[in-house]
Amino acid sequence: MTAPSVPQTTYVLTLSCPNRPGIVAAISGRLAELNANITEAQQFDDRDSTIFFMRIVFEITGGQTGTQQLRDTLAVLGATFSMEWALHDRSVKPKVLLMVSRFDHCLVDLLYRWRIGELSIAPVAIVSNHPRDVFADLDFYGIPFHHLPVTKDTKPAQEARILELFAATGAELVILARYMQVLSNEMAASLSGHCINIHHSFLPGFKGARPYHQAFARGVKLIGATAHYVTRDLDEGPIIEQDVERISHADTPDDLIRKGRDIERRVLACAVRYHIERRTIINGNRTVVFTP
Amino acid sequence: MTAPSVPQTTYVLTLSCPNRPGIVAAISGRLAELNANITEAQQFDDRDSTIFFMRIVFEITGGQTGTQQLRDTLAVLGATFSMEWALHDRSVKPKVLLMVSRFDHCLVDLLYRWRIGELSIAPVAIVSNHPRDVFADLDFYGIPFHHLPVTKDTKPAQEARILELFAATGAELVILARYMQVLSNEMAASLSGHCINIHHSFLPGFKGARPYHQAFARGVKLIGATAHYVTRDLDEGPIIEQDVERISHADTPDDLIRKGRDIERRVLACAVRYHIERRTIINGNRTVVFTP
Amino acid sequence: MTAPSVPQTTYVLTLSCPNRPGIVAAISGRLAELNANITEAQQFDDRDSTIFFMRIVFEITGGQTGTQQLRDTLAVLGATFSMEWALHDRSVKPKVLLMVSRFDHCLVDLLYRWRIGELSIAPVAIVSNHPRDVFADLDFYGIPFHHLPVTKDTKPAQEARILELFAATGAELVILARYMQVLSNEMAASLSGHCINIHHSFLPGFKGARPYHQAFARGVKLIGATAHYVTRDLDEGPIIEQDVERISHADTPDDLIRKGRDIERRVLACAVRYHIERRTIINGNRTVVFTP
């Protein structure tokens, strides 16, 4: 007779709270009492803000009862330490809504990483202000496509449609994969912490339009890209990841655009990975990123 | 009347032990009981070897009595979990012995970083197989210099002198800052875990002599340097840090040597920093490096 | 009445010859006589081998008559200076044959760059030792696919088929986009200078099989990939491009494989670009690469 198999779940817990002695002891003590096995833990004390940040990965058995017990325990800890916390089951793939305009390199890259199982997401919708024809060469592998054109006048209605879609699909993250429309303040606020954008410059350099042309005009020797959470302040959201590449006097704006595609797609993919692995915590206008 | 000032000490605790649930809870629980305030903590579960590694930085009050209490507590924990551990008072600068042959770029760089307070070390001796004249242009700022020439015949005696010096000065680390003599197996074993070498190639490529000439002959497009702990197996010790730079077909061996100097000095300085901040733990023939 | 439009052609001329004074003057003088407008020129004197290398891009008018005149001029120059030279019309897209085994990240990446016009190639065939089913998710956009399975016994016949295909399609370049079969010496010799491979390590480190597992076992802190021309000596061909990424003790072999995919695809794409822009000239077991 074999023992009944015990359901085991891997959770990622992220939290932040005012710093004070005993937080780690309290959390790890409670988790030990629940027979959780901690496999990863990272913490950060922000000396400026005196806020404490933590990410813990642990395995726990007990199925649904165990999960309720865990949530109850965290609720008590949360109250004790005035803690903001989030618990994610690692086996649940985050639902994401992908938005794109005409340039599809980031979209294609994310879809490839998803298709081969590298990026553990569940794309629930692709939204574009351009029609499906623009992406005629692309197989969307059954992901619903929504053409939501936008003009100055229709913007409120279009954004309302996007937010409806976001709610209806149960998405938890919007990825602006070179979506070239500026979100309204209201939309940005609604998606706060749930929307990642790729900006095609090494921010804070070259904000605004046509950053590669700006970089060319200024004669910089490196160009870059920036993935950030979207906030009301355009190009000012908390930065998740950045990278650069070397250019020379002989590179034209078109060369910068070409080199930029490579930087953009790897920076965005990296930022999305950090987000879905729950490695990012927003800290004011900055981020804590617990890199592997 | 003012309160008497309470002595506060910052410690770095590093440890490794067979992995099992409850380690973090036990350690953080005991530290909380001693009113320690944990400011940094990093851990790593090696799934292959099932060994658990941890680095914790904490502040504690209580002076000498407190320290004894802490050590007693760690001794009990160490026995319970079959733990190897080391405790370092962060205010105590590690004594280091610097060894160099003819090329002084790494030595000069380390001395500069020490002199401006960037590298928190206490150099207790500079040893060279070349006489003081070779470094006529250098100010050693009062650090005792020892000329210990070496031939095949005198090597055992010379190495014995170095080990005597190591013991007599209370040094805990030997830095081979481009010391171009191969240590004997006995010497390497004596200094195991306490000796860092900078190898002027991106190991495991180009082991042995004249790596830049080897790199040139092979036509690689990047060259590098490797800082590693010294072991009996030449060029096979646990790697702490590596870096590379781009080269082209137009670079001569002399250009590689020049570019290499920059890589070597920053890689060695980085590895020394990691060591003295107790960020490195040897894991077989590899290292765990808890980077900041 | 408007003037008849004059056909203008842009050529890339690459050459190498024993170095001696007057080469540049002779070439630029003859080109000036033909009213060519030089837009790019790069040269390299290899002091070791005393061979001179040059790449010149120029615009010329005159259509077919002009081209013949140009070729005649180059033939004379070539004889005078014992020169090896090649002339390529920039508007002609090089025909390439793509080979792949199970992992398709490099293939997908190259096809994307081709599809959006970034990589100016004409893929004439995709060859795999695996059947079309393995790539069921991929659209080959009409490029003929050839399933050429291989065993130890059928290898000579299979390679003969590939060479036939190479000849029949008029391809000038074979790209081994993670084709995991070792070519025979005969095949490698037949394709000498016309076959680029991506090796998933930073050569000369970790030659042979499973390089990411080797890198993990050795505990290196950077992993890389190498694009090289294929020669009879496995993993010893002239290197075109290399790049690396940082890893840590926490990265598993699977993490290295994942990070490696990104390095491999950008290194291979870069090497292919250099080749088709005629920026590479083989110099013994090394390459001259006239980067932009």
Add this chain to the structure above:
Amino acid sequence: MTAPSVPQTTYVLTLSCPNRPGIVAAISGRLAELNANITEAQQFDDRDSTIFFMRIVFEITGGQTGTQQLRDTLAVLGATFSMEWALHDRSVKPKVLLMVSRFDHCLVDLLYRWRIGELSIAPVAIVSNHPRDVFADLDFYGIPFHHLPVTKDTKPAQEARILELFAATGAELVILARYMQVLSNEMAASLSGHCINIHHSFLPGFKGARPYHQAFARGVKLIGATAHYVTRDLDEGPIIEQDVERISHADTPDDLIRKGRDIERRVLACAVRYHIERRTIINGNRTVVFTP
């Protein structure tokens, strides 16, 4: 009887002129007539401005007569093509004036590279707005030191003194090695093209004061440094070289300053090397840099 030794000189010729066919043929033809042996040549056609840029290194015999002949030839070519040109004898070390405020890492680094013969310069003066005591630990190896303090009121007089020194020493380059005073417009104009500054940010991000604190506040993930020619527009001069390093949320402003020192010294040294090897030509508010 041995033949009399023939004096041979290596020259670097840099030039720019309106682009038109035949420039390269004319120059290389005239140089061939003078029996010059071209060892390096790089060119750049700026399609925007239709200006042509070139750098040629060649060996020539004939001593003083030969040089006069060469200069005469270049004068004719210069007039024919409306060319700006400069001819430098490679064996003559450029005289440089080094300026520094309190932080000496760039100064120390440049002096080291000079002392070991890596950087082929002749330092003729070190100028600081701080007294010699501030650099008590430094050996200046006989280079004259000038303490030129500056206040708002004395600035015109102080700058006049610097320009006098520049003229009197025959210096051709001023290196602002972390000289923390803003030059007046007049001074900047006087030194136009002859003054390199190291700015401790990745321009155009974080112009102005305390860039590392700005970078920390913005939460960027990479910091950098920029070496540029000084112009009237503060922080807007033509960029010669830039580089970056990765930082994390855990890095304090002090950590950024520490990491920045490494970037600054290597970026400045690189820019100085490019300048003295005559690899840089100013092109409006940008630079052409013929990298090796």
